[in-house]
Amino acid sequence: MIERLQRLGRLALLSLARLGKATLFLLRLLGALGALGKRPGLMIRQLYSVGVLSLPIIAMSGLFVGMVLGLQGYTNLVDFGATSTLGTVVALSLVRELGPVLAALLYAARAGSALTAEIGLMKTTEQLAAMQMMAVDPFARVFAPRFVAGFIAMPLLAGIFTAIGVLGGYFVAVQQLGVDSGTFWSRMQASVGLVDDIIKGVVVKSVMFGWVANWIAVFEGYDATPTSEGISLATTRTVVNTALAVLVLDFVLTAIFFGV
Amino acid sequence: MGTLKKLELAVGVFVVLGLAAFFMLAMKVSNIAELGEDKGYKVTARFENIGGLKIRAPVTLGGVRIGRVVGIDLDPRSFEALVTLSIDPKYDHLPADSSASILTSGLLGEQYVGLEPGGMDDVLKNGSTLKLTQSALVLEKMIGRMLTNAAAGDQSPAKTP
Numbered sequence: 121m122i123e124r125l126q127r128l129g130r131l132a133l134l135s136l137a138r139l140g141k142a143t144l145f146l147l148r149l150l151g152a153l154g155a156l157g158k159r160p161g162l163m164i165r166q167l168y169s170v171g172v173l174s175l176p177i178i179a180m181s182g183l184f185v186g187m188v189l190g191l192q193g194y195t196n197l198v199d200f201g202a203t204s205t206l207g208t209v210v211a212l213s214l215v216r217e218l219g220p221v222l223a224a225l226l227y228a229a230r231a232g233s234a235l236t237a238e239i240g241l242m243k244t245t246e247q248l249a250a251m252q253m254m255a256v257d258p259f260a261r262v263f264a265p266r267f268v269a270g271f272i273a274m275p276l277l278a279g280i281f282t283a284i285g286v287l288g289g290y291f292v293a294v295q296q297l298g299v300d301s302g303t304f305w306s307r308m309q310a311s312v313g314l315v316d317d318i319i320k321g322v323v324v325k326s327v328m329f330g331w332v333a334n335w336i337a338v339f340e341g342y343d344a345t346p347t348s349e350g351i352s353l354a355t356t357r358t359v360v361n362t363a364l365a366v367l368v369l370d371f372v373l374t375a376i377f378f379g380v
Numbered sequence: 381m382g383t384l385k386k387l388e389l390a391v392g393v394f395v396v397l398g399l400a401a402f403f404m405l406a407m408k409v410s411n412i413a414e415l416g417e418d419k420g421y422k423v424t425a426r427f428e429n430i431g432g433l434k435i436r437a438p439v440t441l442g443g444v445r446i447g448r449v450v451g452i453d454l455d456p457r458s459f460e461a462l463v464t465l466s467i468d469p470k471y472d473h474l475p476a477d478s479s480a481s482i483l484t485s486g487l488l489g490e491q492y493v494g495l496e497p498g499g500m501d502d503v504l505k506n507g508s509t510l511k512l513t514q515s516a517l518v519l520e521k522m523i524g525r526m527l528t529n530a531a532a533g534d535q536s537p538a539k540t541p
Binding site for chain 1: 384387388390391393394395397398399400401402404405406408409410411436438
């Protein structure tokens, strides 16, 4: 019994220590942001690998999620003769929840894991140590550009996901199922607010998710045990922790913004 | 250098796409067209009961949307609901004795404020108050009244003989 309690205590202490380490890491990273202005090329390269290369999966997923929403919404609403609200249903679910959350989950799987693996491998092959030997700060050279690039890419990806999702919903609802196009858009516009839904939904949520997802990804790489197994564990942890953090954070943000 | 240029180009396209997505969301999906509606003039109306009326609910006249609800408050003295309506300045010739009622679109639809034009020559201006109002129909109250009426109807013939 005592032993179990002790084990629990150790677990709690270890996770607290890790959280502290992650926070210190973030602070050092933020301190290194100033150096980024001198070499924007570093960030552009990262923006390419986390942003541009994530576009296909984000666009495809957005399209199909929107189409599913249109289809499901239609089959459920048609019983009540309420298919005119389909535009509202599709847009609100995408803008408030699905757009930012799914984009963040896809981002963690597509780009976050790659960030962790890359940085973990750099650590394993002692590239980070070599940089320090040459008086190059890995925070300024490696971590900060990746973090900032991801932080910029996340809201853009969420926006693209949401916009394509709405178009996918439109395609299914209007082109396939025969909902009136004018009703679809006008009901949507009547109930989606620019500040209330788009800013608070897509923009704020995806900015927060981008912060958390990239923080976790870069830190897990930095903190990885420098072995091949350590890297694989760290990559797994990135995806799992990001998914958990995004979903919990999403609930909190929804409760703040959209709760009664 | 060539690859970096291509990279930069791809990133530029990505950023433009992202911004275009937000632009599309703002213009096509949201009600940005109505953001400027704060230019509308404000009219208050007092209701005994507003039912489920919410801020941003439409204000219509003859079924045409002419504004929206921008504020809901309770008068601490008279315990009446104070509803502030913002009306499009295009419609600046509404008679001052127009009446407002809270209606429901469809059986289960959202509630909105319907205006009925009056006959006075004076027109509603910023800060005017609508005197004639009709509260929302609260379904429970109506059913309750019906039930009491029905009960009274059953009892009265029973008592008379």
